[in-house]
Amino acid sequence: MLIVRSAPDSRTVLRDLHAQLKAAILEGRLTAGIRLPASRVLAATLGVSRNTAVAAYDMLLSEGYITAKAGAGTFVANTVRASQRTPRTQAGNAVDARLNATSRAVARMPPSQAATVPQFDFPLGVPDTTLLRLDIWNRISARCLRALPHSALAYGPAEGQPSLRGAIAGHASFTRAVACSANDVVVSNGAQQAFDLLARTLVTPGKTRVALENPGYGPVCAAFVAAGARIVRIPVDVHGMQVHRLPEHVHIVCVSPSHQFPLGCVLSAQRRIALLDYARTHRAVIVEDDYDGEFRYGARPLDALQTLDREQCVFFVGTFSKSLFPALRIGYIVAPPWAQRALVATKTHTDRQSNVLAQETLAAFITQGHLARHVRKMQGIYSSRRQRLLDSLRADFAPWLSPVPSAAGLHLAALTAPAINAEALIARALSADVGVGSLNQYGHGRATPQGLLFGFGAIDEAKINAGMKRFRSMLREEVTGSP
Amino acid sequence: MLIVRSAPDSRTVLRDLHAQLKAAILEGRLTAGIRLPASRVLAATLGVSRNTAVAAYDMLLSEGYITAKAGAGTFVANTVRASQRTPRTQAGNAVDARLNATSRAVARMPPSQAATVPQFDFPLGVPDTTLLRLDIWNRISARCLRALPHSALAYGPAEGQPSLRGAIAGHASFTRAVACSANDVVVSNGAQQAFDLLARTLVTPGKTRVALENPGYGPVCAAFVAAGARIVRIPVDVHGMQVHRLPEHVHIVCVSPSHQFPLGCVLSAQRRIALLDYARTHRAVIVEDDYDGEFRYGARPLDALQTLDREQCVFFVGTFSKSLFPALRIGYIVAPPWAQRALVATKTHTDRQSNVLAQETLAAFITQGHLARHVRKMQGIYSSRRQRLLDSLRADFAPWLSPVPSAAGLHLAALTAPAINAEALIARALSADVGVGSLNQYGHGRATPQGLLFGFGAIDEAKINAGMKRFRSMLREEVTGSP
Numbered sequence: 001m002l003i004v005r006s007a008p009d010s011r012t013v014l015r016d017l018h019a020q021l022k023a024a025i026l027e028g029r030l031t032a033g034i035r036l037p038a039s040r041v042l043a044a045t046l047g048v049s050r051n052t053a054v055a056a057y058d059m060l061l062s063e064g065y066i067t068a069k070a071g072a073g074t075f076v077a078n079t080v081r082a083s084q085r086t087p088r089t090q091a092g093n094a095v096d097a098r099l100n101a102t103s104r105a106v107a108r109m110p111p112s113q114a115a116t117v118p119q120f121d122f123p124l125g126v127p128d129t130t131l132l133r134l135d136i137w138n139r140i141s142a143r144c145l146r147a148l149p150h151s152a153l154a155y156g157p158a159e160g161q162p163s164l165r166g167a168i169a170g171h172a173s174f175t176r177a178v179a180c181s182a183n184d185v186v187v188s189n190g191a192q193q194a195f196d197l198l199a200r201t202l203v204t205p206g207k208t209r210v211a212l213e214n215p216g217y218g219p220v221c222a223a224f225v226a227a228g229a230r231i232v233r234i235p236v237d238v239h240g241m242q243v244h245r246l247p248e249h250v251h252i253v254c255v256s257p258s259h260q261f262p263l264g265c266v267l268s269a270q271r272r273i274a275l276l277d278y279a280r281t282h283r284a285v286i287v288e289d290d291y292d293g294e295f296r297y298g299a300r301p302l303d304a305l306q307t308l309d310r311e312q313c314v315f316f317v318g319t320f321s322k323s324l325f326p327a328l329r330i331g332y333i334v335a336p337p338w339a340q341r342a343l344v345a346t347k348t349h350t351d352r353q354s355n356v357l358a359q360e361t362l363a364a365f366i367t368q369g370h371l372a373r374h375v376r377k378m379q380g381i382y383s384s385r386r387q388r389l390l391d392s393l394r395a396d397f398a399p400w401l402s403p404v405p406s407a408a409g410l411h412l413a414a415l416t417a418p419a420i421n422a423e424a425l426i427a428r429a430l431s432a433d434v435g436v437g438s439l440n441q442y443g444h445g446r447a448t449p450q451g452l453l454f455g456f457g458a459i460d461e462a463k464i465n466a467g468m469k470r471f472r473s474m475l476r477e478e479v480t481g482s483p
Numbered sequence: 484m485l486i487v488r489s490a491p492d493s494r495t496v497l498r499d500l501h502a503q504l505k506a507a508i509l510e511g512r513l514t515a516g517i518r519l520p521a522s523r524v525l526a527a528t529l530g531v532s533r534n535t536a537v538a539a540y541d542m543l544l545s546e547g548y549i550t551a552k553a554g555a556g557t558f559v560a561n562t563v564r565a566s567q568r569t570p571r572t573q574a575g576n577a578v579d580a581r582l583n584a585t586s587r588a589v590a591r592m593p594p595s596q597a598a599t600v601p602q603f604d605f606p607l608g609v610p611d612t613t614l615l616r617l618d619i620w621n622r623i624s625a626r627c628l629r630a631l632p633h634s635a636l637a638y639g640p641a642e643g644q645p646s647l648r649g650a651i652a653g654h655a656s657f658t659r660a661v662a663c664s665a666n667d668v669v670v671s672n673g674a675q676q677a678f679d680l681l682a683r684t685l686v687t688p689g690k691t692r693v694a695l696e697n698p699g700y701g702p703v704c705a706a707f708v709a710a711g712a713r714i715v716r717i718p719v720d721v722h723g724m725q726v727h728r729l730p731e732h733v734h735i736v737c738v739s740p741s742h743q744f745p746l747g748c749v750l751s752a753q754r755r756i757a758l759l760d761y762a763r764t765h766r767a768v769i770v771e772d773d774y775d776g777e778f779r780y781g782a783r784p785l786d787a788l789q790t791l792d793r794e795q796c797v798f799f800v801g802t803f804s805k806s807l808f809p810a811l812r813i814g815y816i817v818a819p820p821w822a823q824r825a826l827v828a829t830k831t832h833t834d835r836q837s838n839v840l841a842q843e844t845l846a847a848f849i850t851q852g853h854l855a856r857h858v859r860k861m862q863g864i865y866s867s868r869r870q871r872l873l874d875s876l877r878a879d880f881a882p883w884l885s886p887v888p889s890a891a892g893l894h895l896a897a898l899t900a901p902a903i904n905a906e907a908l909i910a911r912a913l914s915a916d917v918g919v920g921s922l923n924q925y926g927h928g929r930a931t932p933q934g935l936l937f938g939f940g941a942i943d944e945a946k947i948n949a950g951m952k953r954f955r956s957m958l959r960e961e962v963t964g965s966p
Contacts, residue, residue: 029660029790035653041852044859045658096821098734098768100687103825111824129636138628145621153612153808154941170518175528177512189672193834200709204583205688222832226683251581285581307512325636327839338579341594342586349705351676355838356810357624369524376527458637 013048017056025065025076036066036074102226118435120467124262124411124455125291129325131378136370137361144360156356158348159340160187160332163363168318168332171366175375176293177307178316180334186343187354191291191319191331195220195254198287198315199227201339201346202252206230210252213241215443217261220254220289233444236260238405240267243274253279253286257305258293262442262453264406264413269302276305279313286314292322292409294375297383299407312336320362322410322457323375330354330362382410385456385464392468400425400475401452410457413439415449422450425475432474434467496531500539508548508559519549519557585709601918603950607745607894607938608774612808614861619853620844627843639839641831642823643670643815646846651801651815654849658858659776660790661799663817669826670837674774674802674814678703678737681770681798682710684822684829685735689713693735696724698926700744703737703772716927719743721888723750726757736762736769740788741776745925745936747889747896752785759788762796769797775805775892777858780866782890795819803845805893805940806858813837813845865893868939868947875951883908883958884935893940896922898932905933908958915957917950 024030036057037045043053057074060066067077095107152161159165165182172178172185188194202208205228212221214233221231232250235242241255253275257267267275279286288305306316319331335343347353365371393403393414401414416422422440429436429452437453456464507513519540520528526536540557543549550560578590635644642648648665655661655668671677685691688711695704697716704714715733718725724738736758740750750758762769771788789799802814818826830836848854876886876897884897899905905923912919912935920936939947 029662030656031662034656041855044852045855099825100685103684106825106828126637129633134628138625142621142625150612153810154609155809173513173517179512179514189834196833201586202583226832326638327636329838342582342589345589349709350679351672355812355841358838369527372524372528
């Protein structure tokens with residue numbers, strides 16, 4: 001820290017400050033290119049006058065130690081000779097043995113290229129955030145911050161703010177018929193932390209066998225693998241996970257019954273019963289991933305596994321990433337009573353608790369009915385987009401693609417006809433500036449269904465039309481040789 | 484979900500809605516005692532008129548399925564016969580074999596009693612949040628939310644918002660002389676997640692040996708134990724961790740050099756060099772916990788280990804829990820380049836990213852100089868409180884307690900004289916309505932120093948005076964038999 005000793009006159013203060021800043025730059029503690037605080041910030045930090053701070057900067061500027069860029073700020077100059085530091089070893093390029101095996105594997109992977117976003121992009125799992133009433137969110141947030149007792153700014157309950165746990169219990173009970181009270185809810189940073197907390201609470205490394213859907217959602221797998229689970233992959237067909245193919249001795253079954261990721265199908269009623277039977281017989285637990293179950297099209301949905309559960313074996317995972325926005329980072333677990341304390345302990349040593357202001361704002365947003373209103377509005381909008389996409393797929397892409405039946409969520413899967421190479425099709429789409437996903441990317445083994453994935457959360461109807469038209473022309477050209 | 488099918492007239496809608504709510508209650512999907520949404524929320528959710536929602540509630544009310552409490556809302560009645568559900572088994576009382584070993588150990592511990600807070604409380608690690616300029620925070624937060632592009636509400640970089648990484652690099656470079664740029668910073672949910680991310684990135688379960696200070700901060704230990712580390716405890720004296728007692732083959736050394744937790748001492752310059760030598764020789768890494776290093780009293784601090792590091796072996800962990808407020812849940816790691824990608828991957832499968840609005844607000848708060856101003860203001864206030872406490876300890880408690888020299892942070896440790904039983908002293912304090920911590924609680928083994936801990940972050944000078952006076956009278960009474 002730069003400390004200005006109390007000095008009798010401002011010239012001494014200035015000389016001290018200048019000397020210390022210069023030394024910090026020469027010794028490399030302030031590295032080349034780093035932005036220095038504004039002079040008023042410098043003055044406030046060190047308790048010197050603004051004039052002194054400005055004068056010190058002026059001296060360094062004239063000596064070439066720092067540079068000023070108009071409108072951007074003051075920076076440590078690049079011309080300063082290399083610091084005394086040993087040049088940083090090139091360890092960044094090699095894989096360092098100080099990382100554990102999982103981390104070394106990550107470090108070995110080629111860095112992903114920042115892709116440019118196509119003009120007509122169908123990204124997966126991204127809701128439309130342009131239609132959020134941010135004004136309401138803002139107002140509630142400001143009100144919550146003013147109303148929060150000061151004690152709430154210190155440490156609070158790891159399981160979540162009581163207000164939010166109550167609001168979530170009401171929301172899940174009411175919209176998804178999940179039987180729960182506030183005490184059953186553990187607040188997490190999005191669904192991803194929910195999976196991570198469950199994995200760390202339930203998995204014994206090297207022993208616990210976890211069944212995942214194939215194809216399935218990679219990040220769930222990543223959380224369980226990181227906890228040391230042994231992964232078993234269960235194929236999925238149009239009725240969801242093929243529950244009858246679960247081997248003996250699986251301890252945890254992860255399933256997305258209301259809108260399978262990525263195929264989009266619904267786990268049939270018969271399989272729901274069979275899965276709960278399996279859990280009872282084998283004393284297994286079920287992780288029910290309801291990531292976008294709020295958005296439903298058509299008939300009344302089947303009961304959630306949690307609703308049907310009589311054995312306290314289901315963990316229901318929900319998130320506000322799709323119904324509100326991902327950057328909020330709030331999700332939740334509705335957990336059976338026997339696992340509550342352990343889950344809360346895991347949350348405590350993982351990150352203590354979630355951001356309190358976001359929790360309180362969300363609680364009020366739900367309680368005042370704004371979430372319900374937003375979901376209802378978006379359901380209408382997503383429904384139209386989905387229909388537009390389905391119409392186009394059925395009318396114009398019938399020889400190549402057949403949509404997988406689904407009743408919920410923010411994306412559609414379409415299987416490619418056997419003679420079609422899905423990856424080639426995706427490349428063709430991209431050359432028409434249309435971005436679609438690949439089913440193949442989420443599958444393991446030869447039996448992976450081949451097809452395309454269309455997220456419709458973040459693309460409007462006009463763009464769906466235009467994009468699908470371009471994609472179609474590209475294919476016609478392919479077949480007939482003329483547009 | 485309750486779905487109202489499109490119906491020709493409002494009576495049919497009402498009949499449907501009533502039947503569905505009643506069924507949900509009878510089947511236990513809406514459990515007794517749960518609060519129902521307000522009629523306008525119900526109406527918005529289901530797309531029925533407000534009148535229909537009110538009428539449905541009226542019918543259920545008259546039938547006794549729900550109750551209304553003035554000013555509180557509408558609730559599912561407790562008088563409804565028990566649902567068809569199998570009564571929840573009493574598994575909550577026994578330890579369930581479906582938890583892993585760590586979680587079973589947690590579940591076996593007796594539940595902690597909610598203690599009443601003493602009138603004169605000296606809590607550890609809690610800053611004074613009553614003096615925060617929440618009005619400024621609020622204004623910046625609202626401005627950030629309005630200014631954020633919609634894309635920022637979707638998924639963003641796991642390592643943190645670029646604005647915040649830059650602001651933290653400037654802050655750490657400038658106030659702690661930590662040599663870094665924005666690219667070296669990984670944003671975490673407070674220091675606790677920083678430790679957790681490091682443990683999960685570096686520890687090979689059952690193999691990696693991690694040295695911790697004894698006495699030391701329990702939650703750091705919890706994070707490394709959860710990752711499967713083998714713990715080695717190194718004693719601490721008034722010069723910090725006794726680095727010369729590090730055994731061979733330690734892979735990770737966790738240390739709090741600027742203000743050891745809980746003793747409060749500073750790691751000496753000699754030991755800093757010795758520790759860096761150890762790390763170089765043994766190819767170990769150092770986790771430098773700088774949890775409250777912003778608040779300094781007196782001389783210029785010693786250089787951070789990160790500043791002295793020439794081998795890319797130091798991970799510097801900082802937090803805004805003490806300099807701003809804990810409920811913000813933002814901390815950071817300044818990591819060497821070789822570990823960056825792996826840390827970011829761990830963060831990704833742990834919880835994807837931290838709350839974006841909190842990150843952006845904090846970035847602006849720092850960049851505009853408000854953090855520096857707040858720290859400077861609080862430093863003056865904490866300094867007075869600390870002095871008051873020290874004066875009292877030296878003047879009035881000399882026979883019993885001797886303060887441990889320290890130069891930073893938000894708490895003081897005071898060792899008990901050999902003849903004094905520290906735990907009995909703490910109990911005496913509590914009977915005078917004075918809450919102090921116990922050193923013993925943070926130590927392992929017989930060599931643990933005995934003493935008391937006084938946090939002065941969340942207690943003002945008047946209360947420090949009054950509390951210490953009461954504590955003193957209680958002791959005099961003890962000794963002389965009269966007040």
